[in-house]
Amino acid sequence: MRFPTVLLRPAGVLAATLLLLGGSSFAAHAAPGPGVGWIRVGHLAPKVPPVDIYFAAFGKPEKVVIRKAGYGAVTQYSSVAPGAYTVSMRPADAAASSPPALSATIEIKEASAHSMLVFANGPGGGLQGNLVQDDLTAPSAGNGRVRVVQGSAALTPVSVAGSDGKSVVSGAAYGITTPYTELPEGRWPLKLTSGSTTSDSTVDVKAGSTTSLLVTENGTGLKTEAIADGATLPDPPKLGVETGGGGTAPESLPWWLLVLPAALAFLVLLRRPARDR
Known part of the structure; x- marks a missing residue:
């Protein structure tokens, strides 16, 4: 799953970014510590155009933290x-003073991670935000933990099963986030079924990992994207919203946007022939 232009990074860019930041290593199973909570936001309303996401400490002025988030996008933590905190969504490039398509107040607890998942199953087909807790505790030895986030509204309900027939989820309605299922480490071929529609996919399950498997609609079919429940870095960047601020305050930009140009330059350098370097 890709967040258009802003959010989830391709692995190559991420690796180059980490090199430029001094060779930081991935955390195998990172979790928030005392005094900190983690939050990410997912846009899972298929017919809703891209939105700007606003975030603020409750009672403080809102500021934009993500621009032009399209369907199927999930932010980093x-x-x-x-x-x-207050989370709001407005049509991309709409004025900050315009009425939000969604506004929700959420409570973030310390040493916890949450996903704010936005679906089009609110009253009258409007947007509705579901705050779900991400379980970052380690699964049993040799296993990974997988859950399904059902983001397909046109093709629903959806069942997901492994190649051996092991059910990951059966008959999940649109907007449902299932409990976790433990699967042995390895690459799992998956079959997605909704009525007469079937699609094939895979998920790589690593021992000790927890994963959300996003199901989204893709034309007349279904597709999946696995996202890690837990950060690739042990200390995700702060949103900088505790003191409030207005509109497009510079501190609202995600940290990686500041290093992305250098990361891309690094990738270009790697692709050049040795004689040119």
Whole structure:
């Protein structure tokens, strides 16, 4: 799953970015510590155009933290102080003073990770946000933990099964986030079924990992994207919203946007023939 232009990074760019930041290593199973909570936001409303996402400590002025987030996008985690926050969505490039398509108040607890998943199953087909907790505790030895986030509204309900017939989820309605299922480490071929529609996919399960398997609609079919429940870095960047701020305050930009140009330049350098370097 890709967040158009802003969010989930291709592995190559991420690796180059880490090199440029001094060779930081991936955390195998990172989790938030005391005094910190993690939050990420997913846009899973198929017919809703791209949106700007606003975030603020409760009672503080909103500021944009993500622009032009399209269907199927899920942000990286960001760190916030425990407390109450407001999450809002407006059409991309709409004025900050315009009425939001969605506004929700959420409570973030310390040493916890949450996903704010936005679906088009609210009253009258409007947007509705579901705050789900991400379980970052380690699964049993040799296993990974997988759950399904059902983001397909046109093809629903959806069942997901492994090649051996082991059910990951059966008959999940649109907007459902299932409990976790433990699977042995390895690459799992998957079959997705909704009525007469079937699609094939795979998920790589690593021992000790927890994963959300996003199901989205792709034309007349279904597709999946596996996202890690847990950060690739042990200390995700702060959103910088605790003191409030306006509109497009510079501190609202994700940290990786600041290093992305250098990362891309690094990739270009790697692709050049040795004689040119």
